[in-house]
Each structure stands twice: as structure tokens, then as C-alpha cells.
Amino acid sequence: MDIQEKVIQVLVNVFQVSPSKISTKTTSDDVEKWDSMNHINMILVLEQEFGIRYDEEQVVSMLSVEEIIDVTKGMLGLQ
Amino acid sequence: MTTHPVLREVHISDYEKVKSLFCKIGMPSESIEAWKANRKNPALKKAGKSFPFGWVLEAESNIVGYLANIPMMYSYQGSDVFVAASRAYAVAPEYKSHGLKLALKFFKQPEVSALLNTTANEYSAAVFKYFKANPVPQAHYNEALFLVFNSWRFLRAVFLKCKFPDAIASGVALFLAPLFKIITILKQKETCYCRQDLLLKRVCVDELGEEFDKLWAIKREQKVFYTDRSVAMLQWRINIAPSYYHMYGAYLKDKFLGYILLKIEHVEHLKLKRCLIIDIFGDFKNDENLVALVSGLSREVKELSVDTLEFIGFPKAVRNIVKRFLPFKRIIPNWPYFKFMTQNLKTVCQDSGFWYMSLMDGDSSL
Numbered sequence: 001m002d003i004q005e006k007v008i009q010v011l012v013n014v015f016q017v018s019p020s021k022i023s024t025k026t027t028s029d030d031v032e033k034w035d036s037m038n039h040i041n042m043i044l045v046l047e048q049e050f051g052i053r054y055d056e057e058q059v060v061s062m063l064s065v066e067e068i069i070d071v072t073k074g075m076l077g078l079q
Numbered sequence: 080m081t082t083h084p085v086l087r088e089v090h091i092s093d094y095e096k097v098k099s100l101f102c103k104i105g106m107p108s109e110s111i112e113a114w115k116a117n118r119k120n121p122a123l124k125k126a127g128k129s130f131p132f133g134w135v136l137e138a139e140s141n142i143v144g145y146l147a148n149i150p151m152m153y154s155y156q157g158s159d160v161f162v163a164a165s166r167a168y169a170v171a172p173e174y175k176s177h178g179l180k181l182a183l184k185f186f187k188q189p190e191v192s193a194l195l196n197t198t199a200n201e202y203s204a205a206v207f208k209y210f211k212a213n214p215v216p217q218a219h220y221n222e223a224l225f226l227v228f229n230s231w232r233f234l235r236a237v238f239l240k241c242k243f244p245d246a247i248a249s250g251v252a253l254f255l256a257p258l259f260k261i262i263t264i265l266k267q268k269e270t271c272y273c274r275q276d277l278l279l280k281r282v283c284v285d286e287l288g289e290e291f292d293k294l295w296a297i298k299r300e301q302k303v304f305y306t307d308r309s310v311a312m313l314q315w316r317i318n319i320a321p322s323y324y325h326m327y328g329a330y331l332k333d334k335f336l337g338y339i340l341l342k343i344e345h346v347e348h349l350k351l352k353r354c355l356i357i358d359i360f361g362d363f364k365n366d367e368n369l370v371a372l373v374s375g376l377s378r379e380v381k382e383l384s385v386d387t388l389e390f391i392g393f394p395k396a397v398r399n400i401v402k403r404f405l406p407f408k409r410i411i412p413n414w415p416y417f418k419f420m421t422q423n424l425k426t427v428c429q430d431s432g433f434w435y436m437s438l439m440d441g442d443s444s445l
Contacts, residue, residue: 028176036170036178037202040209056186056210060179 003078006049007068014042027064039063050076084136084143086180091118093135096142100169109147109167113445116319121311122152126161126190134184136170136177144170146181148188149442151195152307154299160424162193162306166442168203179206186210186418193424197415197441207416214414216428217436220392221414224406225353226377227263229386231256236349236386266405272374279327279339279375284317290328290335294361302427304434308360313340319445327379329361329372336368337361339376342444343385354385357438359397369400377404392437415441 008022015033028034034042043059046052046068052075054062062068073079089097094111101108114132123130136144147166152159165185170178186194194212196203214220227233231252238248287310295308317324317340325341340358345351356376363369380388390401391411415436419425427433438444 029173035175036182037205039176039179040205044209056183060177060183063176 003050003072003076004069007046007065007072010042010045010049011065011068014038014045022065024065024069046072052076082138084138084174084177084180086134086136086184088131089133089135089145089147091115093142097135097145097169100142100145100171101167103171104169106167106169113319116315117147117149119315120150121309121315122150122161122307125152125159125307126150128161128190130163130190131184131188133167134181136174136180138174141171143174144178144181146185147442148185149445151441152312153193153304154307155304155424155427156302157300160192160304161190162195163188163191164195164197164441165203166198166445168198182206182210192419192421194418194420195415195441196417197443200413204413204416207418210418212416212418215417215434215436215440216431217392217434218395219398220436221411223389223391223409223411224398224401225387225389225409226267226404226406227259227387228377228381230259230263232351232386234259236346236351239349267377272371274371274375276332277368277371277375278330279372279379280330281379282326282328282338284314284321284324284326287313287326288335291338294335294337297362298360302430303432304424304428306439308358308439316439316445324357325379325383327376329363329368331364331368335361336363339372340439341376341380342438343383351387352385353387353389354380354383355438355444356388356390356393357444359393359437360439366396366400369397370403373400373404391443392440394432394435415443 004024008019011022012019015031015038017031043054047054050072054071054075058071062071070079091114094114098108117132130150131148133145133147135142146168149164149166151162151164153162154160163185168178168181196207234252234255235248238251239245243251291310291313298308299305317326323342325343327339329336329338337360339356342355342357344353344355346353363372377388390406419428
């Protein structure tokens with residue numbers, strides 16, 4: 001499973017939405033349950049999934065799937 | 080689609096817009112007087128630093144998010160410790176995912192030695208945990224101890240909390256109140272303990288004598304983390320809403336031992352008038368003196384026609400005294416969190432008895 005698929009799977013699980021509702025174009029505005037609390041839950045799951053620790057400044061800006069993928073790839077040295 | 084909100088420091092001119100935000104999300108807002116009072120906080124004079132009073136998220140000329148930042152001064156072994164406490168977090172539902180930006184500002188503020196959050200709820204606990212904060216190092220802080228003075232109103236509050244309709248809650252409480260009254264009399268009989276040489280005297284906050292500052296000067300040298308209890312700080316805190324506070328000086332044969340500070344709260348949705356012990360502070364010499372003071376306090380409180388008297392926090396030694404009165408207990412679901420920014424505080428906070436924590440800490444009683 002590549003990074004994009006893993007990120008989308010995490011969002012599907014954390015926000016309890018259908019996989020069809022999440023794409024690379026999805027932003028926090030599109031997901032009803034994407035509030036600050038679930039944002040933290042999502043970050044914690046992503047950190048565990050990829051074995052990384054995001055910078056706190058990055059965490060607050062990861063409000064779209066595209067941004068999450070970019071930041072994660074950066075953390076993993078894939079960009 | 081919502082626009083990205085702009086994050087900036089709050090200004091006093093934002094008050095009406097912040098109030099609208101609180102109204103929109105159904106939260107009680109602070110008064111403008113409380114905002115103004117915060118800008119006269121004595122902790123600022125002592126710290127001598129420019130300090131942000133909070134941050135807002137602004138979008139399309141509206142305030143869509145707010146987090147207040149309260150300056151507080153603490154002491155440890157005679158040294159001042161400048162602390163920031165968070166308060167009143169609110170974000171409009173359509174900007175709910177942007178709330179962490181406010182939290183990040185709080186955690187990234189320079190020039191503070193510690194951060195504190197006493198707004199114990201699930202959200203703030205999650206945020207503080209994420210930013211590597213810890214629960215306050217005081218056992219049983221989440222266990223409130225309380226005495227009951229009005230059985231009917233207390234039982235009605237219990238049933239209202241259990242979502243009973245008002246009429247049924249009142250009726251069932253009325254039926255059970257006599258039995259409950261007998262239980263409370265039997266449980267709380269030690270509140271009759273009285274000593275002639277030990278007195279509690281009501282004191283006016285604007286006339287606190289030099290004995291209060293002398294007490295604080297002694298206590299702040301101890302190896303205990305205390306929030307500032309100087310006269311200036313006590314007067315500032317109480318004068319934000321003076322009609323809610325009651326202060327009593329404790330005297331042993333006319334010698335000042337310390338004070339007890341109370342706050343009366345009307346819990347509207349439970350129709351309950353409760354009295355919170357905000358602080359018990361002093362050099363009470365021995366346990367028996369403290370027992371007599373708590374006993375005397377319970378008699379004074381009955382005169383205020385309150386329904387319950389509640390103790391939250393305090394070190395084990397003080398809690399053990401209160402437990403001799405066989406109080407009822409309730410569990411507070413979440414803990415306050417703190418984060419020390421300096422290494423020496425991070426080290427010493429592991430010691431038991433490090434923090435004398437009560438409702439004086441953070442924004443609990445503001």
C-alpha cells in the first residue's frame with residue numbers, strides 16, 4: 001500500500017467515512033467529523049502508522065489530504 | 080467552503096465579536112469587566128513582560144475562534160515563576176478543524192516558565208497530551224469531597240443531573256430528603272466540633288492586613304510550588320466578582336494563622352447553590368486546629384444558605400482532615416494539565432508534595 005492509500009485509510013478510520021468520500025482533493029471542510037480533537041487523533045494514528053513525529057507547526061496546517069501526503073512524504077524523505 | 084481564518088492576538092476591541100462567538104456556540108461568555116481586569120493582573124507588573132491576552136481566528140470580519148491566556152505568578156523556594164494559563168477555548172463549528180492553531184500559539188509563547196490548563200474537559204486533555212503536557216502531580220485532584228447542608232435541593236440536583244423532569248426530580252427529592260437528612264446528620268456530626276480559642280473572622284478583601292503579606296513572604300520560601308497569594312493578587316482576584324467571594328481569617332488566641340477563601344456558585348441547570356473552597360492557606364500548626372477551622376467553616380457556610388460545601392484539590396494532609404467529616408465524593412472526569420519549560424522545574428516537580436494545588440490555580444476560580 002503506498003503513502004496515499006495509507007493516509008486515506010487512516011482518514012476513513014478516524015473520521016468514520018466511506019472511502020469514496022476521501023480523495024486527494026478532500027479538505028477538512030468536506031468532512032463533518034474533522035474537528036480539532038479528531039485532527040489530533042488522526043495525527044497520532046498517522047505518526048504510529050509511519051513511525052514519525054510531525055513538527056507541531058506542520059500539524060496545524062495539515063488540513064487537506066494533499067497537504068498530509070506532502071508533509072508525510074517530506075518526513076519520510078521521499079520528496 | 081470556508082475561507083482560511085487569520086490567526087492574531089486578541090485586542091480588547093474584539094470583545095463584542097468574541098461574545099457573539101460564545102453566544103453562537105452556546106457557551107457563557109466572560110464580562111467585559113473580567114477582560115479589563117485581566118489586563119490589570121498584578122502578575123504582569125511583577126513579570127515586566129509584554130503578554131498576549133489570548134488569540135483569535137478571524138474570517139470575513141468575524142471572530143471564529145478564541146483562546147484566552149491568563150498571566151499568573153508562582154513561587155518556588157523564593158523564586159518567581161511566570162506561568163500562562165489557558166481559558167475559554169471556543170471555535171465556530173464551520174472552523175472546527177482550525178482550533179489547534181490557537182493551541183499551538185499557547186504552547187509556543189516565549190517568556191513563560193510553565194503552561195497550565197485547569198479547564199478539565201476531554202478536548203483540552205487531548206490537546207495538552209499531544210503537546211507533551213502532563214496531568215498535575217497531585218493525587219486525587221479529580222475527587223471532589225463535599226458536605227451537604229440542604230438535602231432536598233441536593234437530591235433534586237442529583238435527579239436533574241440524571242435528566243429527570245423538574246417536577247419529578249423535585250417530588251422524588253422531597254420524598255427522600257428526610258431519610259437523606261438523617262444520613263447527613265450522622266455522617267457530618269463532627270462539624271459540631273468547636274473551640275473557643277480558635278476563631279474564624281470574616282475579613283473584607285480591601286482591608287487585608289500586613290499579616291497576610293507576612294504569611295505569604297514565609298510560605299513562598301518553602302520548597303513548594305505555590306500560586307501567588309500576596310495581598311495584591313488576592314485583592315485582584317476577588318475584586319473581579321467580589322459578591323461571590325467570602326474570606327475568613329483564622330485566629331488562634333488572636334494570633335493570625337491563615338485564611339480560608341470561599342466562592343459561591345449558582346449552578347443554574349441543577350438549581351443548586353454550592354460553596355467552593357477556593358483556598359485554605361496558612362500555618363495551622365497542627366491537625367486539630369485545622370479540624371476546628373473546617374468545622375467552624377461549615378457552620379459559617381450554613382449561614383450563607385448554601386446547599387453544599389465542596390473541596391477540590393489540596394494536598395493529602397489537608398484532604399485527610401476534610402475526610403474526617405465523612406464527606407460525600409464525586410469524580411471529576413478530567414484532570415488539569417501542566418507543562419514546565421525549564422529543566423529545574425521539570426526535575427523538582429516529580430517530588431511528592433511539590434505543588435500545593437487548589438482552585439486558586441489556573442483559571443478554576445476566575
